[in-house]
Amino acid sequence: MTSPNRQRRRSISDHRSTPGRVPPSPGYASSKLNSSTDSARRNPVAAAWSLTGMFALCFSPPVSDNSKSLGDSEEFKSSSSVSNISRAGSQRGRGPNGGMSIGSYNVIQGKEPGIVKFTMEEIYQVTRNFSPSFKIGQGGFGAVYKAKLLDGNVVAVKRAKKSVYEKHLGVEFQSEIQTLSRVEHLNLVKFYGYLEQGDEKIIVVEYVPNGTLREHLDCTHGSVLDLAARIDIAIDVSHAITYLHMYIDHPIIHRDIKSSNILLTEHFRAKVADFGFARHAPDSDSGMTHVSTQVKGTAGYLDPEYLKTYQLTEKSDVYSFGVLLVELVTGRRPIEPKFELRERITAKWAMKRFIEGDAITVLDPRLDQTAANTLALQKILELALQCLAPRRQNRPTMKRCAEVLWTIRKDFREELSASNFRSFSTTSQRSSSLRE
Structure with missing residues (x-):
């Protein structure tokens, strides 16, 4: 666990300041989010966009001394009550995707939690020799199978591709198990163990039943997900990334924040997954401000500064999170090849519309254009x-993103309640008139 002094330094100073640059203030974005669309248009924000999503200019909002800080909330920190959602609704038996039961290997004498090494026999038993009926997905790492332990825990068994197994997959495998074994949070997938034997490389993690975002x-x-659920998901993801950046001994940069790496429980709580690209953040105690590394990530989510300089920081995750926010309110993918050129890069298109005061046109057409939705849309785009x-x-x-999203959710709920009250009052008045 990080010492209190070190947590305090990160919380106050943005924990990665470089000499000669101005770090974001603790009140970043608070006053902007209370402004109207007209006010946003009057700010000196340029809209010189490129197809890579690089923006020419951006503003730095003024400091707000009365900004409410939620950064020390336990929701940001390591959660002692790991989600049990994966256990709920699991089916016993041997139907399609039902999985087979094996022992509770996540608790073994002399083993650290999360550093459990499975045997090949155990993996064969749980997946019935990797039966196609247990296969639930296919990703860049390989195939994913569903299984269940004797203690009731439902797990996902990720098996690396053999046909294309190369050095990079080995690096991703090591990165994922090293990262997952060090973290525990409600909004991160839980790690059960792994297997590395010959050319077999397998990771066993919590099964999250409701698909990807x-x-x-x-x-x-x-x-269709309503906007309230989408805001909750954004908050869950922001908590998970804040935890990775600030509340573990050696902070972690995820480097691949995207909607297909966000799993949803049956109650629509978000869990961030896939740590194959994760890297340790620069050590602030040594004065480092970035990690120099080759570019990895997913097109459409990549930080343009990282692409240009090969300098990776926590702010690269922040950029990807910005793309995710646009994705949440528009419903579109970051890159839409079938759309006309000016709408092909979703973030570029949505930000241009927002700056021009026409934000409502980017709202997912499956969502209603209510007062509450319009208000939240403006603030999320900001x-x-x-x-x-x-x-x-x-x-x-x-951390600041999470705080702002808390405020957005609060305002959204208040506007929703007010709208419902106004609608009820109008209906009551009409009923009274008809009776008279």
Whole structure:
């Protein structure tokens, strides 16, 4: 666990200041989010966009002394009550995707929790020799199978591709198990163990039953997510990334924040997954401000400054989170090849519309244009604009993003209640008139 002094330094100073640059203030974005759309248009924000999503200029909002800080909330920190959602609704038996039961290998004498090494026999038993009926997905790392332990824990068994197994997959495998074994948070997938034997490389993690965020935005898994659920998901993700950046001994940069790496529970709580690209953040105690590394990530989410300089910081995750915010309110993928050129890069298109005062046109057409939705849309796009600043020092911290999203959710709920009351009052008046 990080010492209190070290936590305090990170919280106050953005924990990665570089001499000669101005770090985001603790009140970053608070006054902007209370402004109207007209006020946003009057700010000196340029809209010189490129197809890579690089923005020419961005503003730095003034300091707000009365900004409410939620950064020390336990929701940001390591959660002692790891989610049990994966256990709920699990089916016993041997039907399709039902999985087979094996022992509770996540608790073994002399083993650290999360550093459990499975045997090949155990993996074969749980997946019935990797039966196609247990396969639930296919990703860049390989195939994913569903299984269940004897203690009731439902797990996902990720098996690396053999046909294309190369050095980079080995690096991703090591990165994922090293990262997952060090973290524990309600909004991160839980790690159960791994296997490395010959050319077999397998990771066993919590099974999250409700698909990915991208599947829900595409409406290929369930019905349309309302805006309230999307705001909750954004807050969950911001908590997870804040925890990685600030509340573990050696902070971690995820480097691949995207909607297909966000899993949803049956109660629509978000869990961030896939740590194959994760890297340790620079050590502030040594004076480092970035990690020099080759570019990894997903097209459409990549930080343009990282692409240009090969300098990775926590603010690269912030940029990806900005793209995710745009994705949440528009429903579109970051890159839409079938759209006309001016709408192909979703973040570029949405930010341009927002700056021009026409934000409502980017709202997911499956969502109603209510007063509450319109208000939340404006504020979410304003936060996204700051996350997408071309220079990292002009982006807020993930902690600040979470605080702003809490405020947005509060305002959204208040407006929703007020709208419902106005609607009820109008209906009552009409009924009274008819009776008279």
